[in-house]
Amino acid sequence: xxxxxxxxxxxxxxxxxxxxxxxxxxxxxxxxxxxxxxxxxxxxxxxxxxxxxxxxxxxxxxxxxxxxxxxxxxxxxxxxxxxxxxxxxxxxxxxxxxxxxxxxxxxxxxxxxxxxxxxxxxxxxxxxxxxxxxxxxxxxxxxxxxxxxxxxxxxxxxxxxxxxxxxxxxxxxxxxxxxxxxxxxxxxxxxxxxxxxxxxxxxxxxxxxxxxxxxxxxxxxxxxxxxxxxxxxxxxxxxxxxxxxxxxxxxxxxxxxxxxxxxxxxxxxxxxxxxxxxxxxxxxxxxxxxxxxxxxxxxxxxxxxxxxxxxxxxxxxxxxxxxxxxxxxxxxxxxxxxxxxxxxxxxxxxxxxxxxxxxxxxxxxxxxxxxxxxxxxxxxxxxxxxxxxxxxxxxxxxxxxxxxxxxxxxxxxxxxxxxxxxxxxxxxxxxxxxxxxxxxxxxxxxxxxxxxxxxxxxxxxxxxxxxxxxxxxxxxxxxxxxxxxxxxxxxxxxxxxxxxxxxxxxx
Amino acid sequence: xxxxxxxxxxxxxxxxxxxxxxxxxxxxxxxxxxxxxxxxxxxxxxxxxxxxxxxxxxxxxxxxxxxxxxxxxxxxxxxxxxxxxxxxxxxxxxxxxxxxxxxxxxxxxxxxxxxxxxxxxxxxxxxxxxxxxxxxxxxxxxxxxxxxxxxxxxxxxxxxxxxxxxxxxxxxxxxxxxxxxxxxxxxxxxxxxxxxxxxxxxxxxxxxxxxxxxxxxxxxxxxxxxxxxxxxxxxxxxxxxxxxxxxxxxxxxxxxxxxxxxxxxxxxxxxxxxxxxxxxxxxxxxxxxxxxxxxxx
Numbered sequence: 001x002x003x004x005x006x007x008x009x010x011x012x013x014x015x016x017x018x019x020x021x022x023x024x025x026x027x028x029x030x031x032x033x034x035x036x037x038x039x040x041x042x043x044x045x046x047x048x049x050x051x052x053x054x055x056x057x058x059x060x061x062x063x064x065x066x067x068x069x070x071x072x073x074x075x076x077x078x079x080x081x082x083x084x085x086x087x088x089x090x091x092x093x094x095x096x097x098x099x100x101x102x103x104x105x106x107x108x109x110x111x112x113x114x115x116x117x118x119x120x121x122x123x124x125x126x127x128x129x130x131x132x133x134x135x136x137x138x139x140x141x142x143x144x145x146x147x148x149x150x151x152x153x154x155x156x157x158x159x160x161x162x163x164x165x166x167x168x169x170x171x172x173x174x175x176x177x178x179x180x181x182x183x184x185x186x187x188x189x190x191x192x193x194x195x196x197x198x199x200x201x202x203x204x205x206x207x208x209x210x211x212x213x214x215x216x217x218x219x220x221x222x223x224x225x226x227x228x229x230x231x232x233x234x235x236x237x238x239x240x241x242x243x244x245x246x247x248x249x250x251x252x253x254x255x256x257x258x259x260x261x262x263x264x265x266x267x268x269x270x271x272x273x274x275x276x277x278x279x280x281x282x283x284x285x286x287x288x289x290x291x292x293x294x295x296x297x298x299x300x301x302x303x304x305x306x307x308x309x310x311x312x313x314x315x316x317x318x319x320x321x322x323x324x325x326x327x328x329x330x331x332x333x334x335x336x337x338x339x340x341x342x343x344x345x346x347x348x349x350x351x352x353x354x355x356x357x358x359x360x361x362x363x364x365x366x367x368x369x370x371x372x373x374x375x376x377x378x379x380x381x382x383x384x385x386x387x388x389x390x391x392x393x394x395x396x397x398x399x400x401x402x403x404x405x406x407x408x409x410x411x412x413x414x415x416x417x418x419x420x421x422x423x424x425x426x427x428x429x430x431x432x433x434x435x436x437x438x439x440x441x442x443x444x445x446x447x448x449x450x451x452x453x454x455x456x457x458x459x460x461x462x463x464x465x466x467x468x469x470x471x472x473x474x475x476x477x478x479x480x481x482x483x484x485x486x487x488x489x490x491x492x493x494x495x496x497x498x499x500x501x502x503x504x505x506x507x
Numbered sequence: 508x509x510x511x512x513x514x515x516x517x518x519x520x521x522x523x524x525x526x527x528x529x530x531x532x533x534x535x536x537x538x539x540x541x542x543x544x545x546x547x548x549x550x551x552x553x554x555x556x557x558x559x560x561x562x563x564x565x566x567x568x569x570x571x572x573x574x575x576x577x578x579x580x581x582x583x584x585x586x587x588x589x590x591x592x593x594x595x596x597x598x599x600x601x602x603x604x605x606x607x608x609x610x611x612x613x614x615x616x617x618x619x620x621x622x623x624x625x626x627x628x629x630x631x632x633x634x635x636x637x638x639x640x641x642x643x644x645x646x647x648x649x650x651x652x653x654x655x656x657x658x659x660x661x662x663x664x665x666x667x668x669x670x671x672x673x674x675x676x677x678x679x680x681x682x683x684x685x686x687x688x689x690x691x692x693x694x695x696x697x698x699x700x701x702x703x704x705x706x707x708x709x710x711x712x713x714x715x716x717x718x719x720x721x722x723x724x725x726x727x728x729x730x731x732x733x734x735x736x737x738x739x740x741x742x743x744x745x746x747x748x749x750x751x752x753x754x755x756x757x758x759x760x761x762x763x764x765x766x767x768x769x770x771x772x773x774x775x776x777x778x779x780x781x782x783x784x785x786x787x788x789x790x791x792x793x794x795x796x797x798x799x800x801x802x803x804x
Contacts, residue, residue, distance in 0.1 A: 223735060
């Protein structure tokens with residue numbers, strides 16, 4: 001096990017405060033300790049790091065030294081992570097393990113050589129102590145004013161100092177208190193009136209005559225200010241993290257900050273930010289999946305022996321059937337019908353899965369979709385007409401006619417109506433996918449109708465966003481439905497969804 | 508290699524001399540690749556300058572660029588080496604009259620003069636400085652990737668008839684991928700990983716100014732701003748850097764010195780290539796309304 005006490009020590013000795021003309025020669029042993037702890041934590045966060053990569057990281061650190069924190073970050077990232085979507089998790093772990101410790105580093109506010117955002121941050125001394133001395137005497141109004149000025153002129157050093165000061169004053173951090181960093185972050189931002197800052201910056205710019213009333217100009221200004229505010233937020237966040245590490249120690253902190261990878265985020269409990277990350281992940285993932293599946297289909301292009309062609313071809317070998325010929329199997333793309341519960345509890349899962357399926361539409365010969373709560377409505381046209389998934393999903397939410405009686409999920413009724421209207425359209429080419437948690441609010445299940453749909457179609461699958469352990473508890477009737485499905489799958493994250501789609505296209 | 512990089516700043520400076528603006532992360536990884544003698548795997552959206560990076564590194568170090576363009580169905584006879592069987596056949600036929608020993612003929616026809624070198628072998632055997640670019644490596648099948656492994660880790664090629672050929676030097680190797688599929692662990696393990704994203708506003712502005720020297724600073728700034736706006740929209744294909752540059756050139760040719768919404772509306776098709784994207788951007792940027800001049804498409 002790693003000796004955690006050594007980490008600040010090693011960093012202090014080889015770390016941050018040295019002049020660049022005296023390249024620090026990291027002592028292999030203590031460096032090894034820091035890196036091992038770091039890699040250990042990466043692995044604990046589910047990032048695959050192999051032995052070779054670990055050794056490469058060592059060599060890379062020997063090359064770049066520890067004096068430039070931004071460079072160190074890039075060097076470790078280049079050697080240790082091989083997928084961009086793992087980068088956010090990596091960055092958090094990096095911030096925790098290589099946060100500038102107060103011990104042994106030239107203290108005081110950022111020096112003159114600190115230029116870019118990611119440079120070494122020789123923050124204020126002890127956690128909780130006021131930042132740059134004189135700042136402690138500022139009134140809150142003066143502080144807000146200085147912050148606004150720093151944001152307007154994009155003075156990164158000043159912003160960082162003010163962020164530190166704001167954390168000291170507003171976060172109300174208490175040693176040993178078991179609260180996550182997010183709590184402190186929101187407290188600090190609320191007191192800074194973070195949400196109002198954008199408008200204030202804009203009106204300030206208008207007053208100063210830097211900004212006209214042209215729509216386009218205003219839009220650009222808004223984007224620029226938004227960018228700066230995001231930087232400020234990052235600074236506040238990393239300042240809080242730095243102090244938490246100093247308070248609780250590296251290992252404990254890393255554990256609390258551990259975040260799931262995008263592919264492991266639970267649909268049902270995703271925060272709004274995580275949901276956005278997932279949305280961004282859809283396109284690349286479906287593209288990758290489609291490419292792989294198309295390739296597999298092509299390679300499997302060996303059908304039954306084509307006797308006629310083989311005999312005919314044998315003539316060129318003097319009647320010896322030297323080269324057997326095979327039939328090309330007909331390219332069979334499945335036809336998909338998606339039926340999704342979009343009631344509150346599972347709405348985000350349904351929307352997400354619909355988007356995923358439609359992003360993969362080229363892999364299927366036809367995709368049709370229905371949504372329901374207690375009434376059911378076909379929404380295929382929303383997707384095919386606009387060609388824009390986001391807009392289509394918006395329409396599904398606002399225009400689809402899904403409420404029949406009271407707006408509580410009624411799977412039985414939905415299945416009954418679907419069966420009545422569309423059962424004759426289900427052909428042996430059709431795969432039906434049902435999405436939902438099967439929480440039926442104690443209505444009749446109509447499970448037998450599912451059995452009939454399954455007989456008519458090729459496959460019938462059920463995707464449930466709840467953990468398998470919760471199935472059949474309370475008003476969940478998953479088991480009853482599952483008996484009539486070719487497969488009922490737990491589908492809580494992108495990884496499981498991807499695996500499922502690959503299976504459907506294959507069959 | 509004579510012209511190694513001395514420091515990260517040296518990388519930035521020398522790339523800048525060949526008109527490539529590297530951000531600190533790109534420069535850092537290039538420096539490391541040079542030092543650790545490891546290949547770089549560059550990933551990122553289309554049109555952010557991945558291939559350009561390889562070309563620029565070659566130009567900056569005064570090395571020859573050897574390029575292997577990957578495609579589905581690439582095999583070792585196209586990537587590594589092939590025996591020149593026509594020449595071998597001629598040699599055998601020519602020998603019938605002399606009646607020489609078969610063992611001798613065999614040794615002869617599997618020797619260097621009968622070997623056709625393909626990009627990978629060429630890079631290994633080169634004596635002058637080279638940069639090896641393996642472009643769009645995600646296009647080959649996962650089984651073909653294995654071909655590359657020996658080259659990437661040891662910079663050598665084993666030819667059964669000749670033995671193992673090891674490179675005299677370790678050139679910089681750059682692989683690019685558009686991430687259409689996940690590359691194998693084995694390949695990734697052997698590489699340094701670099702993700703290049705769309706540039707920041709400042710970097711894009713500088714790129715425009717470097718690549719379109721006639722442009723004035725204010726227009727370059729506006730160009731970068733519009734492009735950032737458009738990229739923030741949810742479009743199918745966000746504008747690449749080369750499209751930004753094309754757009755800047757278009758504006759110059761049209762004699763515009765300022766970007767207003769009318770100009771954007773008229774020239775949006777240079778930045779965006781899908782009709783649905785153009786419609787969307789028009790609506791969102793408030794440049795709706797019929798285009799002043801119907802543009803031929």
